[in-house]
Amino acid sequence: MTRVCHSHGEGDTAAAGRALAGDLRPGSVVLLSGDLGAGKTAFVRGIAEGLGIDPAAVSSPTFTLVQEYRGGRLRLQHVDLYRLQPIEVDDLGLDELTLGDVVTAIEWPERLTRSFDDSVAVDILHGEDDARTIRITTTG
Numbered sequence: 001m002t003r004v005c006h007s008h009g010e011g012d013t014a015a016a017g018r019a020l021a022g023d024l025r026p027g028s029v030v031l032l033s034g035d036l037g038a039g040k041t042a043f044v045r046g047i048a049e050g051l052g053i054d055p056a057a058v059s060s061p062t063f064t065l066v067q068e069y070r071g072g073r074l075r076l077q078h079v080d081l082y083r084l085q086p087i088e089v090d091d092l093g094l095d096e097l098t099l100g101d102v103v104t105a106i107e108w109p110e111r112l113t114r115s116f117d118d119s120v121a122v123d124i125l126h127g128e129d130d131a132r133t134i135r136i137t138t139t140g
């Protein structure tokens with residue numbers, strides 16, 4: 001199933017993430033595609049808020065690879081694969097990381113070397129200025 005929404009600012013993008021959070025279950029994987037600065041991390045901040053986690057805790061995990069945020073209905077793991085080579089992606093152990101009472105949000109999923117059964121693909125398309133088109137596709 002695919003849904004499309006139009007965002008006119010960071011708050012709209014976060015609101016779309018917040019709305020999606022209600023559909024997420026233990027083991028859900030959210031794959032976030034889009035150019036640099038499209039708003040992937042902003043969307044994850046919305047997911048955090050929707051799960052009951054302080055959104056201010058969410059920052060770009062570029063240097064830590066995997067960040068975990070607690071305090072909500074489910075744990076949230078935030079992964080950024082931008083700088084990784086395939087062998088390093090394998091070494092992250094995503095198979096085990098995605099087990100349990102946890103939602104995993106992955107930026108730059110093009111780098112993944114496997115697929116996930118219960119996944120939601122979020123594609124954020126950069127328009128003019130602050131305009132973004134967000135396409136959300138659910139499988140599983």
Ligand SMILES: Nc1ncnc2c1ncn2[C@@H]1O[C@H](COP(=O)(O)OP(=O)(O)OP(=O)(O)O)[C@@H](O)[C@H]1O
Nearest residue numbers: 007008009010013036037038039040041042130132
């Ligand atoms: N409609 C919008 N939705 C989201 N962010 C927006 C929007 N309009 C402007 N912005 C700005 O664009 C930037 C998006 O940054 P963000 O870190 O969320 O992007 P990203 O896709 O995670 O980038 P990266 O690939 O570098 O991790 C922020 O500075 C935000 O204020």
Ligand SMILES: [Mg+2]
Nearest residue numbers: 040041060107
């Ligand atoms: Mg980001």
